[in-house]
Amino acid sequence: AEVTLTDLPLAVPQLETNVSANMPSSGWPSVPPAVLPLSWGQDQLSFPSDWDLVLGADIVYLSETYPLLLETLVHLCKNGAVVYLSSKMRREHGTPGFYEESLPSRFHVELAHRDAKQNINIYKASLRREQ
Structure with missing residues (x-):
């Protein structure tokens, strides 16, 4: 699936950090989640x-x-x-x-x-x- 995660602009850097910290050890199966304000x-x-x-x-x-x-x-x-x-x-x-x-x-x-x-x-x- 293509996934887009959103939050207020101020929270986007933390959201990006959370996405990186939760990446599977084998990498993303397809497209990594997009993170947008x-x-x-x-x-x-x-x-x-x-x-x-x-x-x-x-x-x-x-x-x-x-x-x-x-x-x-x-x-x-x-x-x-x-x-x-x-x-x-x-x-x-x-x-x-x-x-x-x-x-x-x-x-x-x-x-x-x-x-x-x-x-x-x-x-x-x-x-x-x-x-």
Whole structure:
């Protein structure tokens, strides 16, 4: 698979270090993962919309970024990508509201897994087609 990893521009050097540190001893089987900066709601248009899968882990915790994240996910999923988002369900940050209101405004959303002990949910989402 071709993989692209993203983070805020400031975090990209650390992400590159993590990718290098986790390279298999035999090298990458095909193309190494691309590491690129992505600021939600600002530069997502520089990314294609032909992904098969978009994964996000613990990225839903600042309510002021939720509209920007939603805008970015809509762009990345225009051609049918499936999104999986894993989140600690922080009520104090409005995380449940993102999954119950914001994301369903543009996506079909289903709870794929719940770890009640850790208070972590994994959601599967696909973009709603405009009628």
